[in-house]
Amino acid sequence: MSILAATITEAEIYSWLEEVKDPEIPVLSLVDLGVITSVKIVDDSVKVEMTPTFVGCPAMDYMKTEVIEVLTGHGIKNPTVEINFKNAWSSDKITEKGKEALKKFGFAPPPSTREIIHDLDILEHATCPRCNGNHTEMKSPFGPTLCRSLHFCFDCKEAFEQFKPI
Amino acid sequence: MNDLALKELLYKMADDLLILGHRNSEWTGMGPLLEEDIAFSSMAQDKVGQSLALYTMLHQLGEQTPDTVAFTRNANQFHNCVLVELPNQEYDFSLVRHFLFDTADSLRWNILTKSSYEPLAQLAGKIKGELRYHTLHANTWVKQLGSATEESISRLQKSINIVMPYALGIFEESPYETHIIDKGIFEGEKVLMEKWQAKVTEVISQTQLHLPDWKILTPVLGGRKGKHSEHLQPMLEEMSEVFRIDPTAEW
Numbered sequence: 001m002s003i004l005a006a007t008i009t010e011a012e013i014y015s016w017l018e019e020v021k022d023p024e025i026p027v028l029s030l031v032d033l034g035v036i037t038s039v040k041i042v043d044d045s046v047k048v049e050m051t052p053t054f055v056g057c058p059a060m061d062y063m064k065t066e067v068i069e070v071l072t073g074h075g076i077k078n079p080t081v082e083i084n085f086k087n088a089w090s091s092d093k094i095t096e097k098g099k100e101a102l103k104k105f106g107f108a109p110p111p112s113t114r115e116i117i118h119d120l121d122i123l124e125h126a127t128c129p130r131c132n133g134n135h136t137e138m139k140s141p142f143g144p145t146l147c148r149s150l151h152f153c154f155d156c157k158e159a160f161e162q163f164k165p166i
Numbered sequence: 167m168n169d170l171a172l173k174e175l176l177y178k179m180a181d182d183l184l185i186l187g188h189r190n191s192e193w194t195g196m197g198p199l200l201e202e203d204i205a206f207s208s209m210a211q212d213k214v215g216q217s218l219a220l221y222t223m224l225h226q227l228g229e230q231t232p233d234t235v236a237f238t239r240n241a242n243q244f245h246n247c248v249l250v251e252l253p254n255q256e257y258d259f260s261l262v263r264h265f266l267f268d269t270a271d272s273l274r275w276n277i278l279t280k281s282s283y284e285p286l287a288q289l290a291g292k293i294k295g296e297l298r299y300h301t302l303h304a305n306t307w308v309k310q311l312g313s314a315t316e317e318s319i320s321r322l323q324k325s326i327n328i329v330m331p332y333a334l335g336i337f338e339e340s341p342y343e344t345h346i347i348d349k350g351i352f353e354g355e356k357v358l359m360e361k362w363q364a365k366v367t368e369v370i371s372q373t374q375l376h377l378p379d380w381k382i383l384t385p386v387l388g389g390r391k392g393k394h395s396e397h398l399q400p401m402l403e404e405m406s407e408v409f410r411i412d413p414t415a416e417w
Binding site for chain 2: 051054055056057058084085086088089090113123139140141142143144146149150164166
């Protein structure tokens with residue numbers, strides 16, 4: 001066993017990574033977002049695997065740099081981050097804690113993708129994160145970032161965004 | 167494995183996505199509605215990102231870096247179909263192209279989830295979910311405008327008639343077609359085209375639009391072999407302007 005593995009655990013490293021937030025949604029950590037797919041202690045360093053929410057996500061490089069900075073800040077020498085699609089992201093990877101954080105921030109959390117396999121109509125009636133009403137309509141499947149869609153609630157008359165189920 | 171065959175497949179897919187992604191981005195700030203402006207800009211971002219993933223895969227197979235292949239080749243070195251390089255023209259033209267191309271692209275990625283080339287199958291598993299939003303968007307508008315007013319129906323119909331021979335050029339076969347199919351990398355363009363025709367027919371049949379008779383159309387071919395319209399080179403020059411001035415620039 002390496003010296004490093006004798007002093008820290010992978011669970012501790014995950015807890016450090018809770019410090020790194022989605023740059024667009026600063027209440028949501030990368031761990032809760034589900035983009036960290038593997039953390040391994042390799043010899044005397046740490047190897048992290050990440051996967052993007054959307055292939056074209058422009059925040060990926062930023063997140064990678066932040067992960068390296070946090071690991072370095074905790075004394076890890078030469079940590080590496082690999083981005084791959086081995087364990088591709090799906091909105092089902094967002095933790096319950098992450099979904100709660102999204103709702104508090106004003107975004108409708110994504111419904112389980114098991115529900116949309118046969119019927120994309122579920123996207124039409126997202127639950128409003130403000131009043132919990134279902135009397136809503138989708139204005140556009142595309143929003144301010146690739147992972148969000150635009151909706152309107154007829155009950156509270158407010159526009160809102162949903163984190164897309166994918 | 168015959169690397170050339172695999173690379174040819176990856177290049178044509180990547181080039182389609184880069185070029186159409188760039189065309190979509192030309193709608194930024196110009197969309198007929200704010201939501202459409204955002205939609206075409208988002209699809210642009212998806213497509214350019216997906217092309218980067220494919221160019222990265224090519225780089226791992228020994229090709230030049232993604233920026234080099236994206237920004238330094240001339241038109242005759244691109245393998246995209248002619249359809250994606252045509253100027254945007256009016257919204258009806260862009261919408262019909264988006265519908266016909268993304269229907270094919272979505273089916274292509276779905277087929278590729280079973281590819282024997284593991285990195286491609288992994289990427290396909292990811293991208294097919296993203297494409298659902300592109301086809302959802304296209305189908306919604308084609309169904310709506312294809313049954314709305316006399317003007318919207320005639321505009322879409324005119325664009326369908328113009329775009330269709332170019333759309334058939336998506337399925338121009340590769341010189342390595344048999345190899346690609348035999349090795350289980352991809353089921354081939356012929357299978358894809360049959361699935362595409364069925365899907366396009368299914369959506370159009372829910373509108374007042376008509377499809378031309380596939381059999382009497384002459385597909386616009388040549389794009390896969392580097393033979394392009396006069397529109398590609400000027401677009402490439404604009405797209406690569408910053409890179410050509412300063413390859414180390416960050417933007």
